[in-house]
Amino acid sequence: MENQVHKVVIIGSGAAGLTAAVYAARANLDPVVIDGTMPGGQLTTTTDVENFPGFPEGVMGPELMDRMRQQAERFGTKMIFDQVLEVDLKSNPKKLKLGQSEIQAHAVVIATGASPKLIGLEAEKKLMGRGVSTCATCDGAFFRNADLIIVGGGDSAMEEATFLTKFAKKVYVVHRRHELRASKIMQERAFKNEKIEFIWDSAVDDILSEGKNEVTGARIKNLKTGETKDMKIDGVFVAIGHVPNSAPFAKQLKTDENGYILVTKGSATELPGVFAAGDCVDHVYRQAITAAGMGCMAALDAERYLANLGLDD
């Protein structure tokens, strides 16, 4: 184990983690950020971000995250490209076991975000990366002239369906109800797009591969009538929400029934010196700007905690 005890370690490098890093670094707390398995977080898998204040023309998600990273590094944040496997958050200092090393810190900010939810089909797992995807921005370009399915009725599904029409011949949105959850503006964009067709009150019951190692079709079930039909399809994009990345902490911290970390005052968890921010906490707002705001709160809370213990210099 590294002998040095850091003042604050931030776990996660999405909007919450990097904003916490900017604030902690500017407060001379020499923060260390553990990058995690997806450096930059979910915004790196999105395209135009039109609602992050300060970018009237919009900004691409990966560029926004790159700028946040540069801003954090400018003030001395140290980035470690690794992931947290186990934690002891009750000891003092707190101990974090990473893939390649172990580190210690007086304060910890958990900003591990959330990961895409899956439908739960056997074929979905088997064909992941072979026609099944949870990231249109990452994989859309592989599907030129293809017939695709998007599962979901939220903003992500509308955004991804619209994005995929740049490449695909046809995009079918399969949604389990007859009403979308997505915001009006995103709905309208999708409704106007001639390449998008909606299959309402329906679910993907199976993903077909006809003995090949790639998606060749999908079995769609009408949830009202129970009828099923097979469609010839080249790819299935799943956009049905997310699950919080709280597994390494769940034994030591309280979570709700869906695994979201519970915070009490501001960003404080029930353990002294452990703070949480962003999508691993928040299942209501889940925006880049709210995650960033929560990251700021966590850094300020950590700073006050360290100052009270005289550990801030």
Ligand code: NAP
């Ligand atoms: P979401 O809002 O939770 O929507 C998930 C969708 O998937 C819902 O339509 C839901 O159906 C459906 N669904 C959930 N579980 C399912 C299952 N097991 N099988 C089939 N369908 C299922 O998630 P999201 O679209 O990822 O959006 C998350 C947050 O990010 C939201 O706050 C959203 O506004 C935000 N976001 C914003 C933008 C943007 O503004 N550019 C883009 C993407 C996301 P029901 O409707 O029936 O529950």
